[in-house]
Amino acid sequence: MRIAVTGAAGSLGRRVVQLLADRADVDVVAMTRRKLPAEAVPPQVEVAVADYADPPALRAALKGVDTLVFVSSDGPDARVLLHHRNVVAAVAAERVGHVAALSSVDADMASPFCYAVVNRLTEDLLLASGVPCSFARASLYIEFFQAWLTEARATGQLRLPAADGRISLVAREDVARALAALAVGEPTGRHHDITGAESVDLAGIASIAAEVWETPVAYVDIPADTYCAETAATGLDPWWLYAFSSMFASVREQRWDRVRNDYTQLTSRSPIALRDVLSAYG
Template sequence: MTVFVTGATGALGGKIVDRLAGGDATVIAGARNPDRANALREKVAEVRRCDYDDPASMRTAFEGVDVLMLIPSLAAVEPRIRQHADTLTAAKEAGVSRVAFASFMAAEPDSRFHVAPFLLYAESKLRLSGLDWTIARDGMYLDPVADWIPDLIRVGKLPYPVRHGRVSYIGRDDLARAFAALCTGDGHSERLYKLTGPRAVSMQELAAAVSRHTGEEITYERVSEERFIEICKAGEEPEELINVLLSMYRAVEHGEFEEATDHVKQLTGEPAASLEEFFAGSGG
């Protein structure tokens, strides 16, 4: 079996490659700029150029591929829709057997998340493409919280514009385990999985877990959206990303990331890490 991973130089794609590289599948890594993928060359059979904005590159890249692990780009909604359509066309023309798509828990018609229109289109387009498919909706990542720990220690507060919302956070390592399993295992044709942590936690519980991990007192501070924008701008985040993040936390308040499943355990035999287990292994 040959598995092609798009976005292989990204945070999630790289971890999926690492998981697949230890198995029996032949792994091909896709990158917009293969020259930046040198670290992957010892792990995979081949690195191929795969540019979502260049359909011809994808048609060539997908030759001989059985399973396409499709991780979408971070483009705005409209460009992502075009990229996704072109990717599926290229996969079909190249004779790919199955596409595994990394979706998101906010793929619902009433979602507050700004990227939901893409997710709804992408899942529907894949289901109707004529290709065999597996869809996995990712929960919210814990990894950015771990990356933020030095700043959280400095200010002593975890600031989000959330009052009551709860999140079933999951780390990228657990997502990578699950995606590697569904790419290479049997019985995943035309299946939808929801990849979340073991339980939904409040923002107060998240702050408490960070406090226990660091030994520093970090409290949760609910902030206004205006204050959250100021915090993001101070961190030099681009305006478009700030708007996406704001919409994501509106989705949190709407309960869109609260569902917890055991699908990671179903796929891999081991449950997703709890907050405490994640932070213990993060080194943050």
């Protein structure tokens, strides 16, 4: 089986490539926007340079591919959606037999979160293409959320506009394993919610961090406009300020308060706990 992986230079895509490369029955193509150094991928992995914005390169990289692990592009939502349209068109043109696509637990046109809309539109594009699909709808990554926790470790306060929203934080490793499992299986034609083992509000998340790090960390719920003002003052790019703000709006609507056992069904593993990731971080 020949499996290609987009976004292979990123943390998630790179780990999917490693997991698939360990299998004797899989030939792996690592699709990246730019050429990688030889040591960046296992020696048996083929590297194909194919930017999401380059339809001919995408088609060339997908020739002879049986399955594509479709890891999302990044950046402003309109650009991401254009990139995803290009990938779907290339997949359909090259008659790829199966797409195991990354999506999100909040994949909903009604969501305030910009990427929730993109993820739902991408799912719809793939389904309309007629290509057999499987979707890994991931919750928010522990490693992504850890940036705020690290800051809170230093200040003692986790200042975010999440109200009483609950999140089933998931380890990136678990998302990678779920995508790899979907890629080597038959298309399921449906989505699989890849979540942590528990859903916790931010006060609970702060409490876990405080216990693991033996450092006072308290959640402080702040208004959305206060968050925007404080974050803008740090010099964060306006796009990411909007993206994070819209994400916390979706958290306040309890759109990430979901715990499912799909990950265990796919991998026969239990999800990695938040406290274990934080313990490893030191």
